[in-house]
Amino acid sequence: MPLTDLISLPSALSLPPVEQAKHWWKRQHPHRQDRLAMLAPLVAVLLFFAAIVTAFGYLRAEEFDREQEAVQRDVEYTQQRLRLLERQEQLTRLAREVSNRELDIEDFRSRAASMLNQYPEIQGLAWIDERHRVRVGTGTAIHPAAVSRAPADQSPHLENDRAYASAKLSNQPIYLQRLRDSEFAPLMQIYFPLNERNRFSGVLLAELSVDGLYRYGVPDEVTARYAISLLDANGALLAGTVIPTRKVSSYWLPWTTRNNAYSMPVSPVGSGLLVRGQAYRASLGVIGSGLFWLVGTLSVMTAWMLIANWRHTRRRLQAQQALVAETNFRRAMENSMLTGMRAMDLQGRITYVNAAFCQMTGWHESELIGSSAPFPYWPESDRELLASKLEEELSGKFTPGGFQVRVKRRDGSTFDARLYVAPLIDAMGTQTGWVTSMTDITEPNRVREQLSASHQRFTAVLEALDASISVAPLGSDELLFANKLYRQWFGTQANGHLQLVAEAGVPSSPTTDDSDDSVDSLAGLPTDAIADTETESGEIYDSALGKWLEVRTRYLSWVDGRLAQMVIATDITSRRLAEEQAATQSERAANSSRLITMGEMASSVAHELNQPLTAINNYCNGMVSRIKSKQITEEDLLGALDKTARQAQRAGQIIQRIRSFVKRSEPNRTPSDVSVMVSEAIELADIELRRRNVRLNHYVAARLPTMLVDPILIEQVLVNLLRNAAESIDTAQRPTAQRLVELRVVPTRIEGQSAIDFSVRDSGKGLAPEVMARLYEAFFSTKADGMGIGLSLCRSIVESHLGRMTAENIYNGAEVAGCRFSFWIPVADIGTLALEAPSPST
Structure with missing residues (x-):
């Protein structure tokens, strides 16, 4: 509530009610006043119409209640006039006289005939003894009495048997109601038990016609005003008239009617026989419909005119508000x-x-x-x-x-x-x-000025770059941009741009698989997605410039929306020269490593060669002496010459193996047998192992696949590892029983691919933690005279074959019991991978 209203509230409460209403009315918004002024008459008319409907409904309910009370009184009067209790008393007295043997059969017939004449609704009487035998019967009671003679399990009317048995057990009158069927009209049977000296002696069966009860028991003045009917317990009509049931309507709607009805049981039968009375309703009663419809029509017309007037005023008010809102909106737009x-x-x-x-x-x-x-x-x-x-x-x-x-x-x-x-x-x-x-x-x-200055700075930066940058649209020879270095190398035309793209192997206009379709495959692709594509690169040699160039291309959206291709060419001639020199130096280092290895093994090799040479010398001297003395036969001479040739061949094989090992050559990957490589490496390292008194146990798995490797390089790795193992055992000064090196070559599966695993295990002192951290570092060695390039070259050789090398100590409890060097080389798709891999010298 506004503050002004709160201030004026105490003074307004002190005014009279009329003045308070006026004060409240003045404080309302004009739109609210118009709405209230239109709704007040409509509410008044609706309240008037509701009052009229309520009054008519109240009078209609009063009239209905009075009529209901009249129907109830007349039905109760009818129930009393049916005289069923009077008949039951007469029949009970007759049953008592039969039980006391006061009546014989003839007297019973005369009394029964008298009762049939006195009470027309009684259709028949029968005296049935305790053996279901009919002593005497008159009227319609003869048929059910005869039926009851049949045995209980063969009687077609089980209801009669049950009623007979019930009267016998309860010693009370039993009522049995028979519905209307094709043979009989609705009847009511009463079974009165007969007791002779407190002993059951049979029943007195009386049949009463329901139509007779209605015809002789219902007063005529009642049937003139109401529709009286006799019903069974299920509501089925037995006698009388019934008015069809109408749809029940509300008491308060004066134009609807419904029949007043009242039902009650007939004594002493109970709920098995009901008497119902329905009032005849032909009009609305004291409340006439004409006045109601007149008042209702006038009220509806008044309300309709008020609503129409209110809607018309509301439309005009809405149009006025829309005009004001439109004016305010336009004014707000102008001001904003x-x-x-x-x-x-x-x-x-x-x-x-x-x-x-x-x-x-x-x-x-x-x-x-x-x-x-x-x-x-x-x-x-x-x-x-x-x-x-x-x-x-x-x-x-x-x-x-x-x-x-x-x-x-x-x-x-x-x-x-x-x-x-x-x-x-x-x-x-x-x-x-x-x-x-x-x-x-x-x-x-x-x-705009800042953008112009920024563009100038950006252009200056591009002009000063040491890379050639050019941009050209796809499918066109137009050059969109070229920096200073591009113009120096290729001029101002797009020929150099297209030449770089073609020589780098990057398509200048990507097309679909259909060669006949000239539609650009990138057509329709969002430019932001094209700009995020990865850069394609390649290295080419330009003979005209005499330079090695690294060419990188990518697609971009030009300022005018066209799809363009940018080419960046960088001079990498010095880098390629450096890489070639580094490769040469690495190759020389590998060759030097092999020469150093053989130099270290020189004494062992000399000792190994001394044996066949000494044997050749001895065989030759012996043959010369025996030939001079003529003490040798041709067979002995041939045997001596054969032994001499074998020793010479052995010496030649040793020299050839050493020569092929230390020979400088380019890496040559060829299909190689793993067992052959291992045997040749063992043959080369066996000299050093025997010199250091170290035994070698080796195991090569059967049926290993052929590998595409450089066998000399793999043999160099194995020889280096075996020599290091022998030196580690010799340095540890292990006893003869523990001077053992194990070489195992088995297939394995690493990183989801098949591979061959080579492992060399020694029984030395292992590797210290600080040595393990720098194991493959170039020029790092634990030997006093070592160069520190052996293991580094070994790892480079293994990695050039897409493999990995690892080293670990072997523990016996807390004590280091040796060291294991192992490396694996993949064999799955090794041909393609090996051709793409760098050389070990790099």
């Missing part, structure tokens, strides 16, 4: 626009300015409207130019794209603005003046 709006008449006088125009210039609306040129926001230095522009504007010679001017603010500062002029047309289609929109472009001009 950042573009200044100015309207002039045909004489050049300002007739309208919006809030943005006033904010931009700093002048108030009252100061600008009605003013003529020169306007106060014109700078003094530009008045002649602005005056000429105004003359062109008034004459209709304005530029469609607008023109740029300087505008002076009230504080004397200026800003750049762009003006757009258009004729001002009224609702009749007549031009009444000119409208001008003004936009402050000071900031865009500043940004």
